[in-house]
Amino acid sequence: MGCCASRTSDNTPPAVLAHSSSRNITAPSTRPSSIPSPRASHASQGNAHPPTGRADADNRPNTPLKPISPTQRSRLPNTLASPTAKSSSRVQPLTDSTHSTWTRSRLVKEREDWWDTQVTGSEQIWGAIRLVAQHLQAGQLQEAQTMLDVSDCTCPTGLLWRGVYDATGVQYKVPEWVVVEPEGLAEEDGMDDKDLAGDASASAMQETVEDTLADDSGSLIRVKVRTSHDQRDHQVVMRMRDPVAAIIEKLKKQAKLDPTLVIRLAYGGRIYEPNDVLEANARWNFANNYILTALVFQ
Known part of the structure; x- marks a missing residue:
């Protein structure tokens, strides 16, 4: 027969376990420290990190996107470390790592190359x-937030370049210079006669290609x-040769969607412009029966 103090009182209420869904979505993150650091550059590792679990994704804080300040400037890749630095985290330009001069045209090309080389994660x-990113650059904050919501992604900081997470918990990182206007751009060099001749030749070749393809434009x-x-x-x-805008209108009618909905077509990680043809990507x-994604803004 035990001591009275050792007996369990019949009046003690049972312990109640708090459900994870009751946690405030703005509460500090409790993610384990084993998640890969988001600070490593795209030169040393992929930009989409492995998933960390569905429960962890549910508890991750989410902050509305913040606009880009007109005075905010980012640093270009080759200014993140000195040319003699041997650190593995050094960020190198993707097309010309030996040329330190950045112009507007080079920035556009480097950004295009960066987007085109993202092979991890979901297209x-x-x-x-x-x-x-395009909406943020254009100052269209509401459209950018809608696009993020449609894709079921979350942004813990409200800053796109500090990482967003998809519905499965995979992190996607975009360098700040890809989104934010950088400092230190040089003036474009003047075009000489050789450049102009090259442009004229390329334009004539494009017209020839378009004339050739026009023969197939009537095929359904x-x-x-x-x-x-x-x-x-x-x-x-x-x-x-139907433009994307025409495809979208046909989709709206066939799917019986509201004619006022904003829809953008995408394939392979590229967003089509309304006047593009599919082969612009x-x-x-056409022969591979690929599937286009229609991003519907509701």
């Missing part, structure tokens, strides 16, 4: 993030388009 998510084909809001596939009948091939 659809990269495409959505690219569109978010089907393309598969998947709408982002309901993940449904639609077979849209089109002509090979070098990865597109």
Whole structure:
């Protein structure tokens, strides 16, 4: 027979375990320290980190996107470390790591190359993030936030270049210079006669290609388009040279969508402009029955 003090009182209420869903979404993150550091550059590791678990993704803080200040400036890749630095975290330009002069045209090319070389993670998510960046650069904060919400991504800091997470907890990192206007851009060099001749030749070649393709413009084909809001596939009948804007209008009618909805088409991580044709994306091939993603803004 035990001591009275050792007996468990029948009046002691049972312990109640707090459900994880009751945690404030703005509470500090409790993610384990084993998550890869987001500070490493794209030169030393991939930009989409492995998932950290569904429960962890549910508890991750989410902050509305913040606009880019007109006076904010980023640093160009080759200014993040001295030319003699041997650190593995040094960021190198993707197209010309030996040339220290950055012009506007080079910045555009480097940004395009950066987006095109992201092979980890989901192509659809990269495409959505690219569109978010474009809206932020244009000062369209609401459109950028809508795009992020449509893709089911979260941004713990409200700053796109500090990382966003998809629904499975995978982190996607975009360098600040890809989104924010950088400092230190040099003036463009003047074009000489040789450059002008080259441009004229390229223009003439483009016209020849377009004339050749025009012969096939009347052929009707089907393309598969998947709408982002309901993940449904639609077979849209089109002509090979139809602009994206025409494809979107046909999709709206076929899928019985609100005519006022804003829709953007994407494939392979690239967002089409309304006047583009599908083959403007070098990865597109009509013969391979690829699936276009229709990003629906509701």
